[in-house]
Each structure stands twice: as structure tokens, then as C-alpha cells.
Amino acid sequence: MTALLRLVTLPYLRQNPLRVALTILGVACGVAVFVAIRVTNLSTLHAFTETVDAVSGRTQLQVVGEVAGLDQSLYARVRSMPGLAAAVPVVTGYAVAEAYDGELLFVLGVDVLLDRQVRDYRFIASQDNDREALRALFDPATVFLSDTFARRHGLGLGDPLSLLTPRGRHAYTIRGLLAPDGPAKALGGNFIVMDLAAAQLAFQKAGKLDRIDLILQPGVTATAMQEALHARLGDGVKVERPSFRTATVEKMLQSFQVNLTALSMIALFVGMFLIYNTLSSAVVERRRDIAILRAVGAKRAAVGALFLMEGLIIGIIGTGLGIPLGLGLSRLTLYIVSQTLVSIFLVVAIERLMISPGIVLSAVTIGIMASIVSVIIPTREATGVQPVDGLALAQYQVKPRRNWRPLFVPGVIWLSVGCVLSRLQPVGDVPLFGYLSAFSLLCGFSLLMPAAIVGFSWLLRAWLFRLFRAEGEVAADNLQSALSRSSVAAASLMTGVAMVVSVAIMISSFKRTVNTWVDQTVKADLIVSAADPTSGITTVPLAESLARALTEIAGVSEVDALRVLSLQFQGRQITLNVGDLDVFGRHTEYPFLEGEPGTVFAEVTSHDSVIVSENFRNRFGLGRGDTLILPTPEGPRRFRIAGVSLDYSSDQGTVVMHWGVFRRYWTERVVDSVGVFLRPGASPEAVATEIRRRFGSAHRLFIFSNQTFKAEIYQLIDQSFVITYALEVIAVAIGILGIANALYTAVLERQREISVLRALGAFRHQVRKIIMLESGLLGVLGVAVGTLCGNCLSLILIYVINRQSFGWTLRFDFPGWTIAANLTVIFLAALAAGVWPASQASKVRLIEKLRME
Incomplete structure (x- = not known):
């Protein structure tokens, strides 16, 4: 085996450095994203644990x-x-x-x-x-x-x-x-x-x-x-x-971190297409070499082991590069994620990266396993080469063609499995079957890509001839003549596009839903707080007496003071929002899923009753009319659920309580923010100036108008998705590398064909045009099928993974302009990926390639 590697594999790798480098880069990027997210997750928990341990001392x-x-x-x-x-x-x-x-x-x-x-x-x-x-x-x-x-x-x-x-x-x-x-x-x-x-x-x-x-x-x-x-x-x-607090935080962050890890795996999944495409092309290119090996006595197992080792070499090198690349990338992801955590979950100072042997081992395992899975089919093709067929030059060019029918039924089966998995319940708090459902859809659409290429080429063949004459027809034929290669390249781009589209729809749906909720619930003319909303968690509350004093300012009609507490309920962390629900009910359009607003607000302001959020109901199975037991300083107390509302202030579940009820069982007298409602005709600027004059010397107050406060909330929402955008870019970049790799391989495989075209009168610019058209067709296919797949994935993200992770129901929203802009950029990038292969194709030497004719 060592001799075969030295005499057969290494010379081939040296002859194709660019293609091998692109493949290694794709694997490295996939592994790097996985490592970066895992390091970020570990560093976050370590920073919190270190603070708890440091402050606890010998406790x-x-x-x-x-x-x-x-x-x-x-x-x-x-x-x-x-x-x-x-x-x-x-x-x-x-x-x-x-x-x-x-x-x-x-x-x-x-x-x-x-x-x-x-x-x-x-x-x-x-x-x-x-x-x-x-x-x-x-x-x-x-x-x-x-x-x-x-x-x-x-x-x-x-x-x-x-x-x-x-x-x-x-x-x-x-x-x-x-x-x-x-x-x-x-x-x-x-x-x-x-x-x-x-x-x-x-x-x-x-x-x-x-x-x-x-x-x-x-x-x-x-x-x-x-x-x-x-x-x-x-x-x-x-x-x-003391360690109990760390365990509580770890559980609270679980959904957030698992979702990031799942997204990071998509980049590695796209990288697998690169390995498959490279080795599949290697089998086609080296059919003659394989046939010679078989003719001189090499067994099928030796040939299979040779290609398996090639895949492993690429996987090992890519993984080896991906780990340090991931450590570098983790500095960026750590900054982005830490900003999101402080905005949403907890106060934590993350100073250094933490990498464990477990992360390295899992990265190596996943990288190598992905490589092995990717080379199974190419290895099987290599072992099936017969000496007689491989040594026949006439059959060299027609071997890449593959029938789309054998993959069509498995593709449909994978899609069906994905639909079934999407209906299963989560495992603990993890939407495991939701992730498996998404993976099944990606596999299903990937297997249907050959059928899509055949159908697409057939539909567009006449139009391509009208628009681009013979070059368009040749480009369409080339995609079908090397179906296994072109379908894998299109599938790799399709996966990246599907990720972009599905996440764009999910983010747009989340933002539209939350924005609507904010518009319905944030009605105060001014919001007064001791903390900047962009800093996330309110860590410096205000004295309740200040909230009462605000009502004495000219132009102020009434105020609604808000206090946010964290409680333990049935082993989980939930949020308790305390407010003046009499004022809140008169001014807002609080959306209820169970209960009429007038009846609910009347009950919670006069009885030991509360409102719970939709995700609280979904997590704990408690709805209107049920009783829940909350811990209070006076001991556990029973509260009746008067209504269930849409509330997106906490992903852990929210209970809303009236101040009058709160004061019966709690003794603390601080608030986190105060909503100020003005009298008709009062100037918000004048009232804000008076508030600063009276209380600014003793307190650092942040005073926001209604629109400014909402803008700050929308900014926090955008910030929480920054890391997702970064993962999308990497996945799409790997997919575009796949197109560049496939087209470069096509040029190498078809040098004899290109030489024949040149000999028959084709100009260099026509050869370049054919390759660029192939690149464009692959881009169109990847974008089109990826958009369809992305829409299906978005349904899983919104109605399965999101609901099982956070308990929220989001309103589906398709951001047409955003997706159109993203897909245009992706298509242009895919088209640009054909520039270098097209240039190489136009430089093929006729005499050298046709000397045997």
C-alpha cells in the first residue's frame, strides 16, 4: 500500500495542486466552524464557572x-x-x-x-x-x-x-x-x-x-x-x-448553544460534497491508471484502499488545518456570542479561549468520519473499473454520465423520512428529531439534484440555443454528460443556499413577530431606566420611590413600573415580570391566546392570579384556569392562571404579575424600568428634561422616547443573529468552492474534447463561454433548488426546532427583497467561480491533446 501511495497517489496529488487545495480548504472551513462554535460554548461556561468558583472560595x-x-x-x-x-x-x-x-x-x-x-x-x-x-x-x-x-x-x-x-x-x-x-x-x-x-x-x-x-x-x-x-x-x-448555579446556567444556555452547533455542522456537510466531487473526478481521470494496476495483478481491495487513503489524507490535512483555523475564528465568534449572551441571558466576562482535548478529539473524529463517508461511493466506482474498459480510450469520455433514476426514489424516501421526523417530540429539551428532519431534507434534495439537472437541461435546451447558439447547447449537454460531477457541485451550492434562505425566513419571521408584539405592548411615551438597553440585562435597578415621584412631574398622566425577577419553577429558570397591570391593560393591546383582555386584567388586578406566556404553557402544560405554585419570600404560594399571552421577553417562560399581588408576598422595593404615559399635549422632550433635572444628579438615567426604545430593541434582535450570518457566509463560500472545483475538474477531464472543438473551428472565447455557461447553469440550479429546499427547512426551523427549543410560535414571513439580494450575490459569485476554469480551458494545446488521433 505504501508503494502504491508513493507511485500512484502522490504524483497525482502533485499534478493537481489547486483542486486538492480547494478540497482541503473546504474541509478545513467546515472543521473550523465546528471548532470555533465548540470553543466559544466552552469558553462561555468556563468564564461563568470561574466567576462562581472565585467568589465562592472555600464555600x-x-x-x-x-x-x-x-x-x-x-x-x-x-x-x-x-x-x-x-x-x-x-x-x-x-x-x-x-x-x-x-x-x-x-x-x-x-x-x-x-x-x-x-x-x-x-x-x-x-x-x-x-x-x-x-x-x-x-x-x-x-x-x-x-x-x-x-x-x-x-x-x-x-x-x-x-x-x-x-x-x-x-x-x-x-x-x-x-x-x-x-x-x-x-x-x-x-x-x-x-x-x-x-x-x-x-x-x-x-x-x-x-x-x-x-x-x-x-x-x-x-x-x-x-x-x-x-x-x-x-x-x-x-x-x-455552589456548582448548582453553573448547572442552572448551562441548562439555560443549552438550546442557544445546541442551535449554533447544529448550524456549524452544515458547513462541514457542504465540505463533504467537495471531497466526494474531487475523488469521483479522480476515478474518471485515472480510469486508465486503475485499469493498468488491475491488469498487472492489483486486487479490487488494493484499489479501494488506495482511494480510501486518498480521502483520508485530504480529511486529515483539512482537519489539521481546520483546528487552528477554528481557534482563530473563535476569537470572532466569542466576541459576537458574548455580546448576545450579555444582551439576552447573563452577565459574563469572557477573557480567554478554552479548548479541551474533547473538542480536538471530536473535531478530528468528525472531520475524518466525514471524509470516510464522502469517499465510499468514489471508492466503490474505482473498484468497479474493468481493465478492458479502462484501457479503451473511446469510453474514457462517456463514463461520467449517470442515470438519475436510481437516486430519485432514495431522494423521495429521505424527504418522507424528514416529514415523519418533524412530527416527533423533543428528547429532553433538545429538538433532536427536528435537526434530523432538517438533515433528511438536505439529503433528499441532494439526491434529487441529478433529476433536477436532467429536467432543467431539457427544459432550457431550446432557450439556451436561441440565446447562446451552439455554446448554450453544448453547455447543457456537458452538465448531463458528467451528471455525477455536476449534480454534486450543484448540491453543495444548494445546501449553502438552503441555509441562507431558511435562516433568512426564520430571522424575518422572528423579527416581524417580535416587532408586532413590541408595537402592541410598548405604548409608553417615555421609558426611564438606569441601564442602557443595548447592554442587555438590567443590573442596576431603581428605587420604587423614584417611579412614584415621576407622577408628580407636570405633563405625566401615569406610570407603569416594571420589575424583572428570575425564579425557579419545576427545576427550570423562569422570568417573573411585575407591573401595574391596571395601567398596562388600559394602554396596550396585549395579545392573548387564552382569555379575554378585559376579564383577564380585571382578575389579575384583584385576585392572586397571573398571566403566563405561550412558551411557559408549552413547557409546563399549564393554561388558563390552572394553578401554579411559585416560590415567594413567604414560602410557596398558589396563583391561578387568568390568561395565556404571546410574550417574547424570555425564552425560558414568563409569568406576569400585578404589583398589588407582588407586594403581598415580596418585600423588595426596586424597579428595572418605568413607562411614562403623558397627558395630551405634553411635550416628551420637556418632560424628559425635567426628569433629568430632578433626578439626574443622583442617578444615571437613560430616557428613551417610544420610537427610540423600540429601535434599541430591534438592534438587540439583529445583534443576536450576527453569528448566524457569519455561519451562512462560510457555508455558501464552501459551496462556491465546490463549483470552482467541479469546473476545474471538468476542464482537466475534457481537454481532448475541448481540443476537438478547437480543431473543428471553435474559438478560444467560445470555449470560455461554454465553461462560463456551465458555471451559470450550476449557479441557477443551486439557487433554484436551494430556495425550494430553504423554504422547506424554514418550516422546520420555525414550527419544529424553534417551538421545541423556546416554546414560541412565530408568524411565517418571507423576506422577498432580502432573499432576492442574497441570491443575486450568490449567483454572481458562482458565475465568477467559472472564470479561472474557463481561462484554463481556452489555453488547451491542440497538438498535444490530439497527437494520438
Whole structure:
């Protein structure tokens, strides 16, 4: 085998460097996209885990409230529990350093005398020794800042630091700088320590704790302590390991990350066509070589192994290049994905790439397996070459023709399987059968491509002759005479086009649905918030008293304050939206799926009733008239579902509650944003100016008009799909490489045919025209069939994968102009892919190729 590789394979590869390079590049791009997405997913979770671990220190268990933190009086009951070595009360939150690009800092409020039992702080600089420095935190205006943040902004000991918190704008003094290890690594070094009481004041959490960190005495198991604390503390309190938060976030991000991984696999799927096309062409080109090998005694198995090794060599080289290329690409995807995560899911600082042996192993496995699958048919063709046929020059040119009928029935079967799979339920939270259904459709349309080429060529043959004379007719015949090669090239482009079309329809449907919902629900004339909507998660809430004070401003009719909380419900994270539903109901056109608006709003404002979103209903099977049990600071409470609405504010499921109901069971008094409704004739600009004048000195307020706020939301939606656009471009690029590869191969295979045409009087420009027409026909076919396939895939994306992943129902919307523009660019790129092969075809030397005639 080694001798055959050296004497047969390597010379062939050296003679066709461009074609081999294109194939390797296609495989490398597919593997690179897969690696980039996997590295991005791992880096995201690692960054969050690192922050949790850094802040947790030596904590073995944490006591947390089901919602809205813990009552501080519980601390004494926890501390007196036998078997505990330490119990440390903690308050956490996020503050904005307004003077330093509005950067977000993670604030840890602790009892400084107790906290050293759980966390280690190493001071780079302080005005006293470490112990005395910690005692200095008793001053509510003192903070310790991470040296990382201080160096970045030129801050030092004794410098003032203005922070924005729910309390408002307040100045602190830096009394110590923390080395970038331990807790100070949290949020990429954007970390502050302050006294527990100062943190409670800053975050409007008087008498409240976020958690209690516990260390156990030797010999005490975590499970036993959990059970004992549950028995002592009762309902409304959870005792969990620090790692539980990471598991919760991982589950929350699962659908988002699985969808990205599935999209990345399409690029590799397109790359498989390149390998198939290259080796299929190699079989045709080297029929004579294969026949000679068989004539001198080589067995079929040896020939098959030779081509299998060629495919493996291409796959291994492509995979080897794809892994480092993927690491480079991951820097871009990491930036894009991190922006999306912060906008939608959680606050996280992703500083470095994380790559594990598992990612490398999976990339190698997938790359090589894709190569093996791609070479099965070419290898089978190679082993079927008979010495007599292979040595007959007359049959050399007609072998590429393939009958479309044998692939037609399997194609229909694959399409049927895809339809059946689309009706199956998800596996856990993963729409596994939805992805398999999409893959089945791609396979089905790919297998139907030979039939499409034959039918397309037959339909256009007369028109091609009228428009382009003999060159058009020859181009149509050439596609059919090498059906296996041309169909694979068209199928590779078709797959990329299908991805573009299906995702474009899905994105347009999502945007139209959400935009309609926003128009129906966001009716306030002004929206006041302490956070920029483009930063995503609201991390700095406002005092409820500020919302009430807004009603005293001239021109303000009424306000609707919104508070967004995260709750655990049946082991999942859900969103609780609290608002003044009396005001909200009068001003909006909130879309209900179950219940009449007037009846629903009357019930939720006067009883312990709530509204749930459509995806909440779909996830948990609870609808109008059912009862759900929500965790509250007063313990679990029952709430009747008054209605089911369309709500796209959270992909985890949303519960909407009236402020009057909320205040019965919750004690916190902060809001995230305030919708301001103006009196007729009032000037929004004048009211906004007055709000800034009254409250701007104490708070950093973002005040948006209705249209500006909606524009910010639409921008966030566009941002969340940036990574999808990048994956589309790569998939289409690989498909266009397939056309260039196929046409270049066609030129090499048909040099004798081209020479005959030249000898019969064809000019060079006519030869170039034939190749360019073939390129154009392949482009038209790929775009046409890809558009049809993309429309079918979009139905799976919208009504199967999206619904099973997020529980939403989207309104189908076909973005005609967007798709037309994209397809025009793709077609022109496919046409351009024929320029180099056409140029090479026009340079074929007649005498050399016809010397045997």
C-alpha cells in the first residue's frame, strides 16, 4: 500500500495542486466552524464557572432564598447549626463605574471579620496591614478594588470612585487594591469588596441577604447538612452547592448553544460534497491508471484502499488545518456570542479561549468520519473499473454520465423520512428529531439534484440555443454528460443556499413577530431606566420611590413600573415580570391566546392570579384556569392562571404579575424600568428634561422616547443573529468552492474534447463561454433548488426546532427583497467561480491533446 501511495497517489496529488487545495480548504472551513462554535460554548461556561468558583472560595454549601434573597434574621438560625465551621452572610450586586466607560463591576458585600474563613484576599497595596485594611471596610464609604481594574483606569489608594447602584450615584474611597487571584478574578477583574451594611444600603437590601456561605466541620457530609438545614429553615429557602448555579446556567444556555452547533455542522456537510466531487473526478481521470494496476495483478481491495487513503489524507490535512483555523475564528465568534449572551441571558466576562482535548478529539473524529463517508461511493466506482474498459480510450469520455433514476426514489424516501421526523417530540429539551428532519431534507434534495439537472437541461435546451447558439447547447449537454460531477457541485451550492434562505425566513419571521408584539405592548411615551438597553440585562435597578415621584412631574398622566425577577419553577429558570397591570391593560393591546383582555386584567388586578406566556404553557402544560405554585419570600404560594399571552421577553417562560399581588408576598422595593404615559399635549422632550433635572444628579438615567426604545430593541434582535450570518457566509463560500472545483475538474477531464472543438473551428472565447455557461447553469440550479429546499427547512426551523427549543410560535414571513439580494450575490459569485476554469480551458494545446488521433 505504501508503494502504491508513493507511485500512484502522490504524483497525482502533485499534478493537481489547486483542486486538492480547494478540497482541503473546504474541509478545513467546515472543521473550523465546528471548532470555533465548540470553543466559544466552552469558553462561555468556563468564564461563568470561574466567576462562581472565585467568589465562592472555600464555600461548600450556600443557603439562598427561593426568591428575593433571605431575611437577615435567618442568619442566627443558620450560624447556630451544629456541624458548621463557618457561616458568612453575603450581599452581591452590580455597580456601574460611570466615569470609566460605564463598566460594570461585581460587588461583594461581606462581614469582613468572618469572610476570611471563606475567601482569601491578597493585597497589592493598602494603607494598613491586611487585617487592619479589612477593618477599614467598616466605613460605609470605603471599598477595596481589584488591581486589574485599577491599573486599567489609573486608579490608586485614596482615590475616589463614583458608583451607580439602586441607591443612586455615590462616591467611595479606595482603601486597598486586591491582587488578581481568588475572588478578585470575578467578572474579569471588575471586582469590588465592601462592608455588608454598605452593600445592603447601596443595593436597597436593608435587612436582606443574598446568601449565606457555609464551611462544614471535618466529618460532616454536605448531604447530611443540607437535610438538617432544610428541616430547620423550612420552605422558601434552598441549600445548594455552589456548582448548582453553573448547572442552572448551562441548562439555560443549552438550546442557544445546541442551535449554533447544529448550524456549524452544515458547513462541514457542504465540505463533504467537495471531497466526494474531487475523488469521483479522480476515478474518471485515472480510469486508465486503475485499469493498468488491475491488469498487472492489483486486487479490487488494493484499489479501494488506495482511494480510501486518498480521502483520508485530504480529511486529515483539512482537519489539521481546520483546528487552528477554528481557534482563530473563535476569537470572532466569542466576541459576537458574548455580546448576545450579555444582551439576552447573563452577565459574563469572557477573557480567554478554552479548548479541551474533547473538542480536538471530536473535531478530528468528525472531520475524518466525514471524509470516510464522502469517499465510499468514489471508492466503490474505482473498484468497479474493468481493465478492458479502462484501457479503451473511446469510453474514457462517456463514463461520467449517470442515470438519475436510481437516486430519485432514495431522494423521495429521505424527504418522507424528514416529514415523519418533524412530527416527533423533543428528547429532553433538545429538538433532536427536528435537526434530523432538517438533515433528511438536505439529503433528499441532494439526491434529487441529478433529476433536477436532467429536467432543467431539457427544459432550457431550446432557450439556451436561441440565446447562446451552439455554446448554450453544448453547455447543457456537458452538465448531463458528467451528471455525477455536476449534480454534486450543484448540491453543495444548494445546501449553502438552503441555509441562507431558511435562516433568512426564520430571522424575518422572528423579527416581524417580535416587532408586532413590541408595537402592541410598548405604548409608553417615555421609558426611564438606569441601564442602557443595548447592554442587555438590567443590573442596576431603581428605587420604587423614584417611579412614584415621576407622577408628580407636570405633563405625566401615569406610570407603569416594571420589575424583572428570575425564579425557579419545576427545576427550570423562569422570568417573573411585575407591573401595574391596571395601567398596562388600559394602554396596550396585549395579545392573548387564552382569555379575554378585559376579564383577564380585571382578575389579575384583584385576585392572586397571573398571566403566563405561550412558551411557559408549552413547557409546563399549564393554561388558563390552572394553578401554579411559585416560590415567594413567604414560602410557596398558589396563583391561578387568568390568561395565556404571546410574550417574547424570555425564552425560558414568563409569568406576569400585578404589583398589588407582588407586594403581598415580596418585600423588595426596586424597579428595572418605568413607562411614562403623558397627558395630551405634553411635550416628551420637556418632560424628559425635567426628569433629568430632578433626578439626574443622583442617578444615571437613560430616557428613551417610544420610537427610540423600540429601535434599541430591534438592534438587540439583529445583534443576536450576527453569528448566524457569519455561519451562512462560510457555508455558501464552501459551496462556491465546490463549483470552482467541479469546473476545474471538468476542464482537466475534457481537454481532448475541448481540443476537438478547437480543431473543428471553435474559438478560444467560445470555449470560455461554454465553461462560463456551465458555471451559470450550476449557479441557477443551486439557487433554484436551494430556495425550494430553504423554504422547506424554514418550516422546520420555525414550527419544529424553534417551538421545541423556546416554546414560541412565530408568524411565517418571507423576506422577498432580502432573499432576492442574497441570491443575486450568490449567483454572481458562482458565475465568477467559472472564470479561472474557463481561462484554463481556452489555453488547451491542440497538438498535444490530439497527437494520438
